[in-house]
Amino acid sequence: MFSEKFLESLKAEYGRWEQSTLKKILDKYGMTSDSIPRQTYTPLDIETTDFSNCVGFPGEFPFTRGIYPTMIVGTGIGGRAYSGFGNPEDTRDRLRFxxxxxxxxFSLAFDLPTQIGLDSDHPLATGEVGRVGVAxxxxxxxxxxxxxxxxxxxxxxxxxxxxxxxxxxxxxxxxxxxxxxxxxxxxxxxxxxxxxxxxxxxxxxxxxxxxxxxxxxxxxxxxxxxxxxxxxxxxxxxxxxxxxxxxxxxxxxxxxxxxxxxxxxxxxxxxxxxxxxxxxxxxxxxxxxxxxxxxxxxxxxxxxxxxxxxxxxxxxxxxxxxxxxxxxxxxxxxxxxxxxxxxxxxxxxxxxxxxxxxxxxxxxxxxxxxxxxxxxxxxxxxxxxxxxxxxxxxxxxxxxxxxxxxxxxxxxxxxxxxxxxxxxxxxxxxxxxxxxxxxxxxxxxxxxxxxxxxxxEGMRRIVGVNEFVGETPPLHPMELASDIEDRRIRALRQLRAERNNAAVEKCLNRVRVAAEGTENLIPSVMDAVKAMATNGEICGVLREVFGEAQPFTSY
Amino acid sequence: MPEKKIRVLVAKPGLDGHDRGAKVIARALRDAGMEVIYTGLRQTPEQIVSAALQEDVDVIGLSVLSGAHMGLTQKIIARLKEQNAGDKMVLVGGTILAKDIPKLKDMGVAEVFPTGSRLEEPIKFIKERLGN
Structure with missing residues (x-):
């Protein structure tokens, strides 16, 4: 972006600034330029940054400045609160609000059992239902x-x-x-x-x-x-x-x-x-x-x-x-x-x-x-x-x-x-x-x-954590109702009693066949969902076919 | 004879997948001279207790950020007692509200280190209680 001649003279100027203006103040406080973060940046730091190839115009390749030519297109200001908790009814009410x-x-958060393919009445779901998202x-x-x-x-x-x-x-x-x-x-x-x-x-x-x-x-x-x-x-x-x-x-x-x-x-x-x-x-x-x-x-x-x-x-x-x-x-x-x-x-x-x-x-x-x-x-x-x-x-x-x-x-x-x-x-x-x-x-x-x-060690300072620690009145985050799990289990029992279980079985079998082969799973999963097969049941079939992941840890 | 190292099981009970804290604390305890075993994610209370017995640990550190700590801790402590291992020190860390801390201690948890605790706190606590 800059001519060689300009950069050459700037280098000399930068050295002068460092040795005079900056050094004067650092000396006063007993510091050196190595003991503090770099204080200023100049064209010397972007010598190779070419305007057209590296910066350019918004909405044009390489899009450094933005993917559209302006910030004002799009569907609205701000985002959606990532939300969901408790039963579907609780989440419906929060969404309404x-x-x-x-x-x-909306942006829906699901609880952990849901995310790992378990229904609320699975033994491993105990204590986790509706906690970090909706069941x-x-x-x-x-x-x-x-x-x-x-x-x-x-x-x-x-x-x-x-x-x-x-x-x-x-x-x-x-x-x-x-x-x-x-x-x-x-x-x-x-x-x-x-x-x-x-x-x-x-x-x-x-x-x-x-x-x-x-x-x-x-x-x-x-x-x-x-x-x-x-x-x-x-x-x-x-x-x-x-x-x-x-x-x-x-x-x-x-x-x-x-x-x-x-x-x-x-x-x-x-x-x-x-x-x-x-x-x-x-x-x-x-x-x-x-x-x-x-x-x-x-x-x-x-x-x-x-x-x-x-x-x-x-x-x-x-x-x-x-x-x-x-x-x-x-x-x-x-x-x-x-x-x-x-x-x-x-x-x-x-x-x-x-x-x-x-x-x-x-x-x-x-x-x-x-x-x-x-x-x-x-x-x-x-x-x-x-x-x-x-x-x-x-x-x-x-x-x-x-x-x-x-x-x-x-x-x-x-x-x-x-x-x-x-x-x-x-x-x-x-x-x-x-x-x-x-x-x-x-x-x-x-x-x-x-x-x-x-x-x-105090090298990274966080207000209220390792510096400027002080007391604040405790906040009261929202508490979940204690009967969420029971209500969920009752709702699932009712669903399983009222749906056509023979149709569900048939659909789950189709999911199994699709999973074992190579056909796209979405049509069969969609039929299962429509027959009111549950997330836990569908993922259960997939678990049987695919197996479960072992954690990858460097430990 | 070198002194026997303190053995610690760092465990992730329940379905919570957030293990940044568990891994950091495991490494810090190891750096502090302890033998540390990390269970990995999604362990049932039964798995945790059996790992604790098998590895013959002195301390079990539970890390829970999902809010499911009360029930999970209770089950683990009950299971430890069933197995005559009620003397093992149980510590809990994670997203734990202040009001839950006395309840966890009533259950038999030795100490609670909620989000924002310093690494040296559990290290100091374990060393003070178990010598070494």
């Missing part, structure tokens, strides 16, 4: 939740999101069955299904089957959605949970993209063209506490993904190169100590996400570190991006930090570090092999241990 607060669409077993449950929308859920107009991975095929089938009942054509359905099993093995832990059959399920969803649901995001590839498990920004970036490459290979093997499936890939990123590093991470991710899509995967269409991402906070940065401070953290994280060019930026409730969020904390989280948009005018200009010597330098540095890691994973045979060998987990574990040590 969120809709009354101006939320557009969902049957199509009836899905109907109950979505009855929060008066007059039928407008599934063709709202943004829906389902955090389901190992048993995504069941939830997707229920959603499709729901749409059919409402008379909404599949090709009009919008929304996102997480369907990212690889990060479950790395970080989040709700896997059921071993990687190979899991990736087959992923492929079945890709194939079905590419053919029938062109407006639906068939995967949301998550850096978020990898970061939450303790990864650094460059590790989060690298491993997320490695997983995305692995998923692309699944789709290519199914005979889908890059321009068939890439426009329906979406991503989920954390927005962590180091403000400028996060802004740079979002910029680097857009640029790296565009290059991977075009040069490695062979995409031709612009839409296939767009890094569509949701982000806006990092739950693990929220502290249990002085929890109201989490409002400040949430605001900064969401601000980084918005000025980092992410259209889908949301915040999280300040009491999340303590338990289920209260309605009050949820409203603050919903309003945070609105305040950033409307009052701080954070989205008036796209990528306002583009061109900053510091942020451009950080963007390049993150890209370089993440590229190195991607090369390492490639050398191990790609993401699946690297997970099976424990490489990715070991990388993340080392970073997380290092970070914890830095906190304990």
């Amino acid at each position: 969120l809709l009354s607060q101006g939320q557009f669409g 969902l077993s049957s199509l009836q449950d899905m109907e109950t939740i979505l009855s929060a929308f008066d007059g039928g859920a407008p599934l063709d107009r709202i943004r829906s999101s389902f955090t389901t991975n190992a048993q995504a095929v069941v939830v997707l089938s229920m959603y499709i069955a729901m749409a059919e009942k409402l008379g909404i054509p599949l090709n009009q359905l919008t929304g996102t299904i997480q369907n990212d099993i690889l990060k479950e093995y790395i970080a989040r832990g709700t896997y059921i089957f071993p990687p190979t059959p899991s990736m087959r399920l992923t492929g079945d969803i890709f194939e079905f959605c590419s053919r029938n649901m062109p407006r639906f995001n068939m995967i949301s590839i998550c850096g978020y949970h990898i970061r939450e498990a303790g990864a650094t920004a460059s590790q989060e970036l690298a491993f997320m993209l490695c997983n995305a490459i692995a998923y692309s290979e699944v789709a290519l093997k199914r005979g889908l063209g890059p321009d068939d499936f890439l426009p329906r890939f979406s991503f989920l990123f954390s927005s962590h506490s180091n403000f400028f590093e996060e802004v740079a991470k979002f910029r680097a991710a857009r640029r790296m993904w565009a290059k991977i899509a075009r040069d490695r995967l062979g995409a031709k269409k612009t839409d296939s190169m767009r890094f569509r991402v949701a982000s806006g906070y990092a739950g693990s940065t929220f502290t249990a100590q002085k929890p109201l401070n989490n409002i400040a953290r949430g605001t900064l994280e969401c601000f980084a996400s918005i000025i980092g060019g992410n259209m889908g930026s949301a915040s999280a409730p300040y009491d999340e570190a303590l338990g289920l969020p209260t309605e009050e904390a949820t409203i603050v989280a919903l309003d945070t991006p609105r305040i950033i948009h409307f009052e701080a005018r954070g989205a008036d200009v796209i990528d306002p930090l583009g061109g900053s010597y510091y942020v451009e330098h950080l963007t390049d540095a993150l890209e370089a570090r993440a590229t190195d890691l991607i090369n390492k994973v490639d050398a191990l045979g790609g993401a699946v092999a690297a997970i099976e060998k424990g490489f990715i987990q070991a990388e993340v574990e080392s970073s997380s241990y290092k970070m914890q040590k830095e906190i304990e």
Whole structure:
């Protein structure tokens, strides 16, 4: 971006500044330039950053500045509260409340038994029912939740999101069955299904089957959605949970993209063209506490993904190169100590996400570190991006930090570090092999241990945790009703008594046959769901055919 | 003769998949000179107790972030007593509300280290109680 002559003279100028102006003040306080962070950045730090190839214009390759030419297109300000707890009835009521607060669409959280394919009456579900999300077993449950929308859920107009991975095929089938009942054509359905099993093995832990059959399920969803649901995001590839498990920004970036490459290979093997499936890939990123590093991470991710899509995967269409991402906070940065401070953290994280060019930026409730969020904390989280948009005018200009010597330098540095890691994973045979060998987990574990040590040793300072510790009146997160499990078990018993069990058996057999062969599982799972077969029953059949994953740990 | 090392089982009971804390604490205890066995995810109370007996540990550290800690801890302690192993020290860490701490201690939990605890706290606690 700069002439050689200019850079040459700048080098001399920079040396002069360091030796005079900076040194004077450091000497005064007995410091040296090695004992403090680098204080300023200049064109010298972005010598090789070429404007057209590295920065460019928003909405054009390499999309560093943004995937669209402006921040104001899209379906609405702010995100949706990730919510769900208790019974489908409890979640329906919370959703009704969120809709009354101006939320557009919904993002459903499921409880742990549901996510690992167990019904609420399974012995292992005891104590876990409805805790971290809603218990969902049957199509009836899905109907109950979505009855929060008066007059039928407008599934063709709202943004829906389902955090389901190992048993995504069941939830997707229920959603499709729901749409059919409402008379909404599949090709009009919008929304996102997480369907990212690889990060479950790395970080989040709700896997059921071993990687190979899991990736087959992923492929079945890709194939079905590419053919029938062109407006639906068939995967949301998550850096978020990898970061939450303790990864650094460059590790989060690298491993997320490695997983995305692995998923692309699944789709290519199914005979889908890059321009068939890439426009329906979406991503989920954390927005962590180091403000400028996060802004740079979002910029680097857009640029790296565009290059991977075009040069490695062979995409031709612009839409296939767009890094569509949701982000806006990092739950693990929220502290249990002085929890109201989490409002400040949430605001900064969401601000980084918005000025980092992410259209889908949301915040999280300040009491999340303590338990289920209260309605009050949820409203603050919903309003945070609105305040950033409307009052701080954070989205008036796209990528306002583009061109900053510091942020451009950080963007390049993150890209370089993440590229190195991607090369390492490639050398191990790609993401699946690297997970099976424990490489990715070991990388993340080392970073997380290092970070914890830095906190304990005071090198990383966290307000209220290792510095400025003080008392705050305790918050009272929401408590679950004590009879949730009993009510769930009764509801399941009733469902099993009232449905046609011979038809259910027949459908489950069809699922088994499909699982044992190679045909796409979605049609048979959809029939089973319509016959009111439960999540636990369908996953039970798949468990018998596929087996269960053993934990991959570097321990 | 070198002193016998304190043996610790770090366990993840229930269905919770968040094991960042469990892995960090396992490593910290190991760095502090203890023998540490980590169970991996999704262990039933029966599996945890049988691992504790098999490995002959002095301490069982449970990590739960899903909110299911009360029932799981109760089952593990009851099972330990059934197996005449009620003397093993049980510690609990994770997302534990302040109001649950006295209840866990009533059950027989030696100490609770909720989210935000420092690594040195359980290390110090174990060493003080078990010598070494």
